[in-house]
Amino acid sequence: MKEIALPVFVALNLASCAPSDHAAQVQNREAVRAVFSEIWSKGNVDLISELFSEDFVGHFPGETIRGHDGLADAVIAHRRAFPDWIEKVEDEIVDGDRVVIRFISKGTNMGEFLGNPPTGNTIEISEVAIFKITDGRITEQWVYPDILSLQRQLVEKRHQ
Secondary structure (H helix, E strand, O other), X not given: OHHHHHHHHHHHHHHHHHHXXXXXXXXXXXXXXXXXXXXXXXXXXXXXXXXXXXXXXXXXXXXXXXXXXXXHHHHHHHHHHOOOOEEEEEEEEEEOOEEEXXXXXXXXXXXXXXXXXXXXXXXXXXXXXXXXXXXXXXXXXXXXXXXXXXXXXXXHHHOO
């Protein structure tokens, strides 16, 4: 009886946890997808307070972004430089409180970017982002864009 009771107990506990874990992972995936489709691709910074924690920390190349205002400022500045910026999710991995996304970013450089004047060039780069989500809100993000490709596309086309 003991031998049967323990496996049944474990199975029942795992089964009762699975739906809530699965639901949380679905919620995490949808929140992160909205970051790409709504915030960065459309400039909808009003969603930041809904999706990100107040103490959010974003690790971007060369800078750390903090809080709702810091992220909103970064999105607005980026969309000023690339008004038609769009990010398309290619792959995603969701595991517990982490979501990893591989995506393609594309836009036309129509404003100052990284201290450089606009080039009018359209660029397309690959990026990877890792998100940490706590209590349904994004608390931390690490972004790994293909900066070398971005710089090459801007510089090479400027000299053509």
